[in-house]
Amino acid sequence: xxxxxxxxxxxxxxxxxxxxxxxxxxxxxxxxxxxxxxxxxxxxxxxxxxxxxxxxxxxxxxxxxxxxxxxxxxxxxxxxxxxxxxxxxxxxxxxxxxxxxxxxxxxxxxxxxxx
Amino acid sequence: xxxxxxxxxxxxxxxxxxxxxxxxxxxxxxxxxxxxxxxxxxxxxxxxxxxxxxxxxxxxxxxxxxxxxxxxxxxxxxxxxxxxxxxxxxxxxxxxxxxxxxxxxxxxxxxxxx
Numbered sequence: 578x579x580x581x582x583x584x585x586x587x588x589x590x591x592x593x594x595x596x597x598x599x600x601x602x603x604x605x606x607x608x609x610x611x612x613x614x615x616x617x618x619x620x621x622x623x624x625x626x627x628x629x630x631x632x633x634x635x636x637x638x639x640x641x642x643x644x645x646x647x648x649x650x651x652x653x654x655x656x657x658x659x660x661x662x663x664x665x666x667x668x669x670x671x672x673x674x675x676x677x678x679x680x681x682x683x684x685x686x687x688x689x690x691x692x
Numbered sequence: 693x694x695x696x697x698x699x700x701x702x703x704x705x706x707x708x709x710x711x712x713x714x715x716x717x718x719x720x721x722x723x724x725x726x727x728x729x730x731x732x733x734x735x736x737x738x739x740x741x742x743x744x745x746x747x748x749x750x751x752x753x754x755x756x757x758x759x760x761x762x763x764x765x766x767x768x769x770x771x772x773x774x775x776x777x778x779x780x781x782x783x784x785x786x787x788x789x790x791x792x793x794x795x796x797x798x799x800x801x802x803x804x805x806x
Contacts (some may be wrong), residue, residue, distance in 0.1 A: 586732075611795075619799070620797040620798060620800060621782070622797070623794040627792065628791065628792060656766070666734055666735070672792070677723070677742050678788075679750070680725075680795060682736075683733035683734050683736050684733055684734045691796070
């Protein structure tokens with residue numbers, strides 16, 4: 578089955594700096610890669626996602642890049658703010674063609690933005 | 693439109709007791725999932741369902757059972773609670789209509805087994 582590795586497990590940055598979280602996946606058939614943000618005691622919430630036919634996607638301060646050949650994808654947060662502090666999870670899935678849309682998650686990255 | 697609703701929010705069980713974690717969604721989603729989240733770990737899939745009457749095992753199904761008699765409800769049953777099942781349980785659902793749609797999560801059930 579799919580295996581998703583996520584690094585680093587913890588990341589501390591100063592407010593205004595950029596943060597980068599990296600994930601690798603094992604199943605070359607995976608074609609959908611969402612990122613979830615989970616604040617303490619809350620539910621995971623989707624912040625951005627990318628399909629395998631796209632190399633990069635941006636939404637304001639958040640961007641995701643995908644390298645299909647190397648089977649890795651990354652989350653980039655620019656101009657970090659204290660409210661960006663949370664646990665971030667990457668995930669991989671196969672969508673389309675009778676898929677069951679199961680997600681395989683990485684273990685998460687605890688991002689702390691220091692004021 | 694409540695989304696995905698889980699009950700209870702918190703529960704303490706004794707070893708060997710049984711209980712059912714409830715999950716219901718009002719978005720008419722075909723796909724539903726149960727995950728457990730242990731400290732410092734990602735979410736691991738327990739069971740999932742692609743529609744009423746159809747369920748299948750995920751990565752960590754041992755010690756759990758599910759049923760899907762309606763589109764809306766997907767309860768998770770623990771028959772003989774064990775300390776290893778202490779975790780936060782999340783239910784999620786997803787539409788079958790479009791490819792680039794996320795899974796929507798409930799608020800979770802925090803379960804402690806003592």
